[in-house]
Amino acid sequence: MKKLLFILCLFPLLIQAQDKEEAIMILPDLLVKGEVINERQQKDTLIVTNYLNGSLLSKGSKTPAVFCKDLNEYKNHFQKILYDITHLKGHVQDCFFIEFVISKKGKVIINYIEGFDYLIKERIESIFRWTKIVSPARDEKGEPIDTKGFLLIRFDVQCLLPEGFEETVILP
Numbered sequence: 702m703k704k705l706l707f708i709l710c711l712f713p714l715l716i717q718a719q720d721k722e723e724a725i726m727i728l729p730d731l732l733v734k735g736e737v738i739n740e741r742q743q744k745d746t747l748i749v750t751n752y753l754n755g756s757l758l759s760k761g762s763k764t765p766a767v768f769c770k771d772l773n774e775y776k777n778h779f780q781k782i783l784y785d786i787t788h789l790k791g792h793v794q795d796c797f798f799i800e801f802v803i804s805k806k807g808k809v810i811i812n813y814i815e816g817f818d819y820l821i822k823e824r825i826e827s828i829f830r831w832t833k834i835v836s837p838a839r840d841e842k843g844e845p846i847d848t849k850g851f852l853l854i855r856f857d858v859q860c861l862l863p864e865g866f867e868e869t870v871i872l873p
Contacts, residue, residue, distance in 0.1 A: 724762035724838035724848035726803070729755030729772070731779055735786060735858030743861050745783045749776050750855075759803075759838045759848045766803050766848040767835035778828055782854070785824045791864030793817070797825060799852040805845035807834040817856075825854070 732748040749772055757775060759766040769775040786793075797816035801809055809829045816822050837845040 724759040724766055724846055726757075726759040726766060726768065726848050726850040727755050728757065728768060728850060728852040729775070731776075731782075731852070731854045733782055733786060733854065733856045733858060735856075735860065737859050737861055741861075743787070743859075745786060745858070747776060747780055747783060759850070762838040762846060762848070763841050764836075764839035764843070766838035768803075768832075768850075770835060778832055779854070781828060782821060782824055785818075785821050786856070786858055786860075788820065788862075789818070789858055789860045790862040791860060793856050793858045793860065795856050797821070797852075797854040797856075799825060799829075799854070801829060801850045801852070803834050803837055803848040803850060805837055805847055807837045807845075809834060809850075816854075 730750045732750050733745065734748055735743055735745040738744050757768045757772070769778065795817040797814065799811060800813040801811045803809055809832050811826055811829050814822055814825060816825075838848045840846050
């Protein structure tokens with residue numbers, strides 16, 4: 702349901718970007734999938750989804766912004782999220798919405814991020830902070846322009862730690 706609302710909110714922006722000299726980018730969705738194997742091991746995977754609706758190129762400008770060279774590089778950028786889900790408990794099914802801007806200089810600035818976990822939010826912010834954009838969008842004159850971007854990261858993680866698990870710390 703959240704994904705549908707997210708897409709419905711972005712559709713008018715895509716139409717608007719095609720009418721103006723404004724670039725917009727909707728990155729392919731990411732799915733963080735985790736499952737417990739043999740009650741002792743957790744197997745976590747990052748899957749790039751919605752290849753058809755998402756793109757590593759912007760729309761609405763003469764020359765598009767390029768986020769990454771290819772989907773493998775894109776997936777490798779976000780692979781670090783898998784290290785930050787080990788503290789989660791129970792079965793987590795939720796998502797993060799990220800709105801960002803690729804500046805004229807090619808830097809990525811997060812305008813808005815909403816999600817369910819502070820540590821994962823910090824990891825996403827650091828990934829965007831260290832991402833080097835291949836090239837910013839350019840207008841008819843060849844001048845760089847800002848690009849507004851969006852990303853949805855969904856989580857479906859069955860965790861080793863049960864819901865309500867409390868760690869006991871024994872002080873000396």
